[in-house]
Amino acid sequence: MTAIEQLEAAVPVLTATLRQHWSTGQGKRVRDIVWSLYGGSHLVDLGWAISGLDDALARAVGAAIQARIVVGATIEPLLQTVLEESGELARYEEAAGKIPDHLPVPYPPPVSSAGELRELADALDILYPAD
DSSP states (O other), X not given: OOHXXXXXXXXXXXXXXXXXXXXXHHHHHHHHHHHHHHHSOOOOOHHHHTSSOOHHHHHHHHHHHHHHHHHGGGGHHHHHHXXXXXXXXXXXXXXXXXXXXXXXXXXXXXXXXXXXXHHHHHHHHHHSOOO
């Protein structure tokens, strides 16, 4: 079975998880991973995100990761289907409506608190000052 076929088989599991359990521990982990694979630009605490998944969900997430590695961004339409059918895109749009246009939308919410992210930004300014 190809990486795309494995992902296609995993789509119902990912969609159901994000539709029914998006706010639970496993659901939050899947949200982080799927959004990261979809756009390729989300901050993901990978150690946290891949821990605590049940067997079926771990296999579905693994299939999504493998497909992204093997075929790249061509999997995004499948992931978009997951995000649309699960209600994730609607939740994103709701969050985006609350954020001024000049700021990025922090969705899904990061594992780190706003204070921890501010400290990280301060440390980055010290290590990598703007030219």
